Amino acid sequence: xxxxxDVDLAGLPGxxxxxxxxxxxxxxxxxxxxxxxxxKQRHEDRFISQVEMLxxxxxxxxxxxxxxxxxVIDELQVVTPPWINKGKSWRMEKLTSxxxxxxxxxxxxxxxxVESGAVYTDVHDLSFDASTLINLxxxx
Numbered sequence: 001x002x003x004x005x006d007v008d009l010a011g012l013p014g015x016x017x018x019x020x021x022x023x024x025x026x027x028x029x030x031x032x033x034x035x036x037x038x039x040k041q042r043h044e045d046r047f048i049s050q051v052e053m054l055x056x057x058x059x060x061x062x063x064x065x066x067x068x069x070x071x072v073i074d075e076l077q078v079v080t081p082p083w084i085n086k087g088k089s090w091r092m093e094k095l096t097s098x099x100x101x102x103x104x105x106x107x108x109x110x111x112x113x114v115e116s117g118a119v120y121t122d123v124h125d126l127s128f129d130a131s132t133l134i135n136l137x138x139x140x
Contacts, residue, residue: 001055002026002034031081033112033122035060036092038077042070049074057100057110061139076140078112084120093118098140101133109133 003026010022028034035054040047054060060076067073076095085091093114103109103123111130112120121130 002028033078033080033084036077036079037063038074040072040074057139064140080120084122097138099136099138101136103133
């Protein structure tokens with residue numbers, strides 16, 4: 001999850017639109033992947049570009065399902081910590097697919113395929129085999 005501190009509040013809640021609050025900064029306490037989604041949303045007679053930063057596959061699926069002639073996803077990227085991308089630092093990469101399934105213990109597992117062809121999972125077990133997932137469903 002993303003979290004904010006009250007001292008980072010920009011202006012007053014609602015001053016940028018009903019239900020909106022702007023922040024100067026945010027943080028994450030867990031080193032887990034998240035999604036950076038570039039969208040275009042119709043506002044009156046034109047499209048406005050903006051970025052959605054989504055915590056998990058549930059929020060991602062909600063946004064994907066909400067696409068319409070008034071809301072278009074331009075680009076979907078995943079931000080991964082080193083333990084997921086097997087590198088030395090965090091990476092942001094363009095996604096080609098996202099799938100969700102369950103392991104033998106019925107724990108949800110996410111498969112992330114990036115533009116380079118690499119496939120990442122959010123499983124810490126180095127011996128994990130993605131072919132053992134059940135009820136695998138592609139959401140993107």
